[in-house]
Amino acid sequence: MTTLPDPASARTILHVDLDAFYAAVEVREQPSLRGRPVIVGADPKGGKARGVVSAASYEARRFGVHSAMPISRAWQLCPQGVFLPPRMELYLAVSARFMTLLERFTDLVEPLSVDEAFLDVTGSERLLGDGATIAAKIQAAVASEERLSASVGVAPSKFVAKIASDLRKPAGLVVVSPAPDAVRAFLAPLPIERLWGVGPKAATRLHQLEARTIGDVALLPLAHLIAAFGEASGRHLHDLAHGRDERAVEPEREAKSLGREHTFEVDVADRDEVGRMLLMLVEQLASRMRHQRLAGRTITVKLRTADFETVSRAVTLTTAVDTTESILPFARELLVKCDTTRQPIRLVGIALSHFGVVQPALFEPKVARQGRAVARTVDRLRERFGDAAITRGSLLDLTPPSEDSGPRRKAPPRRSTH
DNA sequence: TCTGGGGTCCTAGGACCC
DNA sequence: TCTGGGGTCCTAGGACCC
Numbered sequence: 016m017t018t019l020p021d022p023a024s025a026r027t028i029l030h031v032d033l034d035a036f037y038a039a040v041e042v043r044e045q046p047s048l049r050g051r052p053v054i055v056g057a058d059p060k061g062g063k064a065r066g067v068v069s070a071a072s073y074e075a076r077r078f079g080v081h082s083a084m085p086i087s088r089a090w091q092l093c094p095q096g097v098f099l100p101p102r103m104e105l106y107l108a109v110s111a112r113f114m115t116l117l118e119r120f121t122d123l124v125e126p127l128s129v130d131e132a133f134l135d136v137t138g139s140e141r142l143l144g145d146g147a148t149i150a151a152k153i154q155a156a157v158a159s160e161e162r163l164s165a166s167v168g169v170a171p172s173k174f175v176a177k178i179a180s181d182l183r184k185p186a187g188l189v190v191v192s193p194a195p196d197a198v199r200a201f202l203a204p205l206p207i208e209r210l211w212g213v214g215p216k217a218a219t220r221l222h223q224l225e226a227r228t229i230g231d232v233a234l235l236p237l238a239h240l241i242a243a244f245g246e247a248s249g250r251h252l253h254d255l256a257h258g259r260d261e262r263a264v265e266p267e268r269e270a271k272s273l274g275r276e277h278t279f280e281v282d283v284a285d286r287d288e289v290g291r292m293l294l295m296l297v298e299q300l301a302s303r304m305r306h307q308r309l310a311g312r313t314i315t316v317k318l319r320t321a322d323f324e325t326v327s328r329a330v331t332l333t334t335a336v337d338t339t340e341s342i343l344p345f346a347r348e349l350l351v352k353c354d355t356t357r358q359p360i361r362l363v364g365i366a367l368s369h370f371g372v373v374q375p376a377l378f379e380p381k382v383a384r385q386g387r388a389v390a391r392t393v394d395r396l397r398e399r400f401g402d403a404a405i406t407r408g409s410l411l412d413l414t415p416p417s418e419d420s421g422p423r424r425k426a427p428p429r430r431s432t433h
Numbered sequence: 434t435c436t437g438g439g440g441t442c443c444t445a446g447g448a449c450c451c
Numbered sequence: 452t453c454t455g456g457g458g459t460c461c462t463a464g465g466a467c468c469c
Contacts, residue, residue: 036469057437067437069469082469088434128440128469212442214467247443248466276438313461323436329462364438441468448461 025193027146028264029134030168030176031117031153034185036130037070040109041099043162048072052096054080054089059098062090065278069101073185106130109161116156120149123264131180133173135264147190154188171198172260174211178202181209198258203230210255217244217252232256269370273309275300276364282321284359289318290350294339296365297346301339304367305394310335311367314342316349319362328352335371338390342367 037055052075057066078093110129123135146169168179171193179189233256241249
């Protein structure tokens with residue numbers, strides 16, 4: 016069966032992306048920074064620190080600095096740069112206003128991270144004008160209300176809109192006509208690295224198949240792509256290269272996992288120290304879980320050794336958990352199972368997934384019930400007096416890892432019970 | 434250059450059941 | 452005693468994204 020594309024049912028998808036987000040917010044807050052190379056990320060500590068660049072202003076990018084680059088490298092490339100620590104609370108507040116602004120143009124807004132979102136404006140066009148017009152209105156609103164610049168891609172599908180928004184940053188507006196031929200013509204000359212989901216590994220394999228542009232990939236037989244990338248990825252790649260992407264804009268995506276991890280400033284050989292860090296991460300994770308009214312059945316512990324090898328061990332319980340007391344015994348056991356090489360430890364992490372509902376208190380073992388009561392009390396104390404108000408004895412000699420997370424995917428979903 | 438912290442999705446193999 | 456094929460769940464690892 017072949018389904019002919021029906022022009023009447025073509026969608027208009029926008030991808031809106033704030034330019035150099037963290038750096039742009041900092042410049043907005045401190046006008047003296049305007050025009051200077053601003054680098055938001057880890058403290059460079061004289062070029063010796065671990066950590067990476069979270070965002071770089073366009074002035075900093077001229078020195079070759081970009082996000083995800085080791086901060087030590089940025090320090091070498093741009094010693095005169097203004098290095099700033101991330102202020103996540105500030106960015107999250109701006110992000111929330113940005114998403115609310117976008118909702119004026121359609122109900123179908125899917126946040127992809129703090130600073131970007133997909134919009135399906137197909138139903139808004141009669142009232143607000145075509146995709147390009149809506150895109151321009153969004154850019155004007157972001158500029159006047161948030162004093163930030165946004166780049167927008169307009170296309171009949173998510174991945175083409177995403178590629179389009181990236182093409183003329185900053186403050187770019189790229190419109191791709193919805194006709195299938197026009198979409199293919201737009202994609203064909205672009206390098207395969209532009210494809211969303213094609214990273215260094217896939218790029219190398221595509222080069223081995225003699226494909227350098229998306230147009231080259233479109234010429235490869237489906238069977239070759241499946242042989243090289245597996246059933247799902249091969250088919251996906253084939254579809255994308257031909258401009259086919261039916262994925263819907265989904266405003267209410269629920270989180271699937273939640274985790275905390277920490278990289279030590281210096282690799283740690285002392286297993287007690289790793290254990291104390293794990294306890295602290297478990298406490299922070301459990302607290303976040305309760306805050307977001309989530310509980311998880313699968314507990315995963317992750318270790319990264321000095322040689323950058325990563326090992327994880329997981330266990331799935333019959334009931335979902337959200338307290339330190341219920342997570343910690345399993346976490347400790349998993350930590351031992353991960354620790355096979357006895358090398359110094361670079362990173363330790365904990366995550367919960369497989370979300371479900373906490374067992375009703377009535378059927379809970381007594382220890383778990385007591386753990387929950389303790390957790391509730393601790394949560395309340397911390398809410399009133401701050402996180403430092405109450406700490407476990409074994410944690411007192413540790414400085415907490417900073418809470419500045421990278422972009423978070425989604426507003427917390429709500430759990431029906433509890 | 435020496436690689437954060439937060440996530441998502443896919444794969445392959447094994448256990449287990451029908 | 453040997454054995455098919457399918458489905459589901461779980462684990463470990465890896466690629467990728469911001």
